[in-house]
Amino acid sequence: AQKITQTQPGMFVQEKEAVTLDCTYDTSDQSYGLFWYKQPSSGEMIFLIYQGSYDEQNATEGRYSLNFQKARKSANLVISASQLGDSAMYFCAMREGRVGTGNQFYFGTGTSLTVIP
Amino acid sequence: GAGVSQSPRYKVAKRGQDVALRCDPISGHVSLFWYQQALGQGPEFLTYFQNEAQLDKSGLPSDRFFAERPEGSVSTLKIQRTQQEDSAVYLCASSLRLAGETDTQYFGPGTRLTVL
DSSP: OOSEEOOOSEEEEETTSOEEEOOEEOOOOSSEEEEEEEEOTTOOOEEEEEEETTOOSOOEETTEEEEEETTTTEEEEEEOSOOGGGOEEEEEEEEEOSTTSTTOEEEOOOEEEEEEO | OOSOEEEOSEEEEOTTOOEEEEEEOOTTOOEEEEEEEOTTSOOEEEEEEETTEEEEOTTOOSTTEEEEOTTSSOEEEEESSOOGGGOEEEEEEEESSOTTSOOOOEEOOOEEEEEO
């Protein structure tokens, strides 16, 4: 089974509008972290936002917020007031907390976001 | 430098050649990771170091892949006798703390390897 599932290969959003990028995850661990990264065409993975499994509040970082629904195992990224520079690939990732798991990140297949002027 | 750096940014190799990819993590970061990203896919884990110790190499696709971090800072990923299926972007990431904690990984710009 896939650890991270991103079901939207591509999304379009009008400039200044909000957009939600979907992410579901699969783990049996109680402790884990969820991350979103942005990858522009230059290739670098840019960290956007983090949500810990024990965090009761949804994480927010500027225009980014994470809609964390633990029971549904979903961690959707919401980008408010989209800008042209937001056009990029977006990856959801999970890191399991058990010692000995290697602490690797499991990534989804990504969502390509295009902001339309 | 402030971030993770990788070199070279681009590498073209003929099939059968050996290549070495370098990663300079953020200063003071204990953990270092290598990932392979095929075109149109998310990164996939290759190997993980805690300081100079390679604690997990379960993602290395074959014994042609070898990674080291002898002094606990700079790391090198070596691919011997390259094959066309090795063509991908190789990403390096580092994180501040030790294994077992869910802290953020910071990525370098990657090395795009093309095997002809």
